[in-house]
Amino acid sequence: MEIIVTKNNGIPLYLQVKKQIMHQIRSGSLKVGDKMPTERELAEKLSVSRNTVSTAYKELEKEGVLKSYQGKGTFIAEEGKTWQNHNIKEKIMKFADLALEEALQTGMSIDEFIYIVESRVREKVEQMNKMVAIYVECNIEQAKMFANELHNDTHMNVKPLTLTDIRNMSYETRVALDECQLIISTFNHVNEVIRLTSEFNKDVLGVAINADLGTIVKVARYPNDTKFGFFCISEEFMFKIQGALESAGLDGINITYSNTRDVSEIQKIIDNSDVIIVSPGRYKNIMELNRDNKEIIKFIYSLDDGSVKALKSKLIEFQM
Numbered sequence: 668m669e670i671i672v673t674k675n676n677g678i679p680l681y682l683q684v685k686k687q688i689m690h691q692i693r694s695g696s697l698k699v700g701d702k703m704p705t706e707r708e709l710a711e712k713l714s715v716s717r718n719t720v721s722t723a724y725k726e727l728e729k730e731g732v733l734k735s736y737q738g739k740g741t742f743i744a745e746e747g748k749t750w751q752n753h754n755i756k757e758k759i760m761k762f763a764d765l766a767l768e769e770a771l772q773t774g775m776s777i778d779e780f781i782y783i784v785e786s787r788v789r790e791k792v793e794q795m796n797k798m799v800a801i802y803v804e805c806n807i808e809q810a811k812m813f814a815n816e817l818h819n820d821t822h823m824n825v826k827p828l829t830l831t832d833i834r835n836m837s838y839e840t841r842v843a844l845d846e847c848q849l850i851i852s853t854f855n856h857v858n859e860v861i862r863l864t865s866e867f868n869k870d871v872l873g874v875a876i877n878a879d880l881g882t883i884v885k886v887a888r889y890p891n892d893t894k895f896g897f898f899c900i901s902e903e904f905m906f907k908i909q910g911a912l913e914s915a916g917l918d919g920i921n922i923t924y925s926n927t928r929d930v931s932e933i934q935k936i937i938d939n940s941d942v943i944i945v946s947p948g949r950y951k952n953i954m955e956l957n958r959d960n961k962e963i964i965k966f967i968y969s970l971d972d973g974s975v976k977a978l979k980s981k982l983i984e985f986q987m
Contacts, residue, residue, distance in 0.1 A: 668688075668691060668696070668697065668703075668704065669691075670683075670684060670687045670688070670691075670709075670712075670713060671687070672684060672713050672715060678884070678887040678888060679887065679915055679916035679917070680715050680719045681719045681720075681722040681723040682723075682880075682884060682887065682915065684709075684713070684715075684719065684720060684723040685723040685726055685727060686884065688703075688723065688727060688732070688733075689727070692732065692743060697743055698743065699743050700742055700743060701742065701743045702740050702741070702742055703724070703733065703740065703741040703742065705740070705741075706720045706721050706724060724741060728741075766780070766784075767780055770783075791983055795821060795822060795823060795979075795982050795983075796822045796823070797824075798823045798824070798849065798982065799823070799824045799825075799846060799847045799848055800817070800823050800824070800825045800826070800847055800848065800849040800850065801826050801828050801843060801844060801847045801849070801850045801851070802814040802817060802825050802826070802827050802828070802851050802852070803828050803829065803830060803833060803850060803852040803856060803860050804827070804829060804830070804852065804853065804856070805829065805830050805856065805901075805903040806900065806901030806902075806904045807827065807829050807900065807901065808899065808900045808901055808904050808946055808947070808948040809876075809904060809907075809968060810827035810829055811827045811948075812947060812948075812968070813827075813853075813874075813876070813968075813970055814826060814827040816969065816970050817851065817874075817970065817975070817978075820970075820975050820979070821975075821978070821979055821982065823849075823982075825851070826843055826847070828840060828843065830856060830859065830860070830863075833860065833863045833864060834863060844864060844867045844869065845867065847869065848869070849869065849870055849982075850864060850870070850871045850872070851871075851872050851873075851978070852871065852872075852873060852874075853873065853874060853875065853876050854875055857871055857872075857873040872978055872981060873974075874970055874971065874974035874975065874978055875970070875971035875973070875974040876968050876969065876970055876971060877968065877969055877970075877971055878911040878966075878967075878968055879966070879967040879968065879969060882944075882964060882965070882966050882967060883911065883912070883917070885964055886912070886917060886920070886942075886944065886964065887915065887917055889920075889941075889942060891919075891920075892921070893920070893921065893941050893942060894921050894922075894939060894940045894941045894942075895920060895921060895922040895923070895941070895942050895943070895944055896922070896923050896925070896937055896939070896940030896942075896943050896944070897922055897923065897924045897925065897943075897944040897945070897966075898925055898926065898927075898933065898936075898944075898945045898946070898953050899924075899926050899945070899948070899949055899966075900926060900946060900948045901926060902926055904946055905924050905925075905926055907968070908924075908944075908946075908966055909924065911966075922944075923936050923939070923940065930956065933952075933953070933956055934956055937953070937956060937957060937958075937959075937961065938959075940961065942961060942962050942963075943961055943962065943963045943964070944963075944965075944966050945963055945964070945965055945966065946965075946966055947965055947967060950963065
């Protein structure tokens with residue numbers, strides 16, 4: 668396995684390691700089931716700290732690219748996923764076998780059994796389609812974005828609200844909370860949402876969100892003297908981006924943050940920047956003012972796939 672890291676090029680070392688491992692998997696140099704070097708072995712080979720390799724491995728494990736087995740080592744995770752999927756299918760088939768056996772023992776015909784199963788599945792799907800949920804975030808931009816993403820994934824009617832909406836509790840917000848069956852929020856806001864909505868006696872479920880790695884890598888590739896301008900709608904989203912860039916080791920870049928709507932101020936920041944970064948909600952607005960056609964990068968957050976799958980499984984338990 669050939670990995671080359673370049674120090675002092677603005678790209679965090681763990682991201683370089685992570686990206687090259689992913690590239691080698693896609694290219695076929697690393698195949699399903701291949702065993703990875705230990706953290707210590709790879710760190711010594713690359714002349715980097717063990718923590719650098721550990722961070723890269725942990726992120727790849729979190730994203731399902733690698734899988735560690737105690738006492739055996741770390742392997743390309745697709746094999747782990749294959750085993751996991753195979754085990755899940757076997758488990759479901761055993762449940763189906765038990766249900767069919769029970770049905771036949773009571774004198775039910777196979778056709779009746781199939782009809783009951785199909786009817787039950789349709790009933791649960793229709794229940795999810797009719798469900799109304801509220802998605803709560805600290806800023807309306809992400810609230811709308813994640814509400815739409817959840818609607819596409821679950822087919823629920825998901826309405827966006829902000830923490831400020833709930834704190835102020837207008838008549839419209841109260842009606843929305845009364846009418847919903849479920850409240851969803853990111854994990855870091857769940858406790859506050861539970862406290863603020865306790866009078867409505869609604870279930871509050873949490874989901875995780877992830878900053879788009881591709882965006883961070885794209886920003887990191889620019890030379891150290893690059894001037895960035897960043898535009899978003901809310902101050903809260905602005906702080907989230909600052910935190911994401913700092914976590915990636917990019918807190919030293921030259922970047923001007925703004926959520927202004929003043930056209931002259933926007934134009935001034937654009938003119939003084941080499942590259943523009945925008946939240947999805949500001950893309951169209953900034954595009955119209957980008958008279959020199961400078962590159963515009965969308966900074967995207969997305970719902971964690973594992974969290975959404977867990978949420979969908981919990982929805983089956985809800986009664987309308």
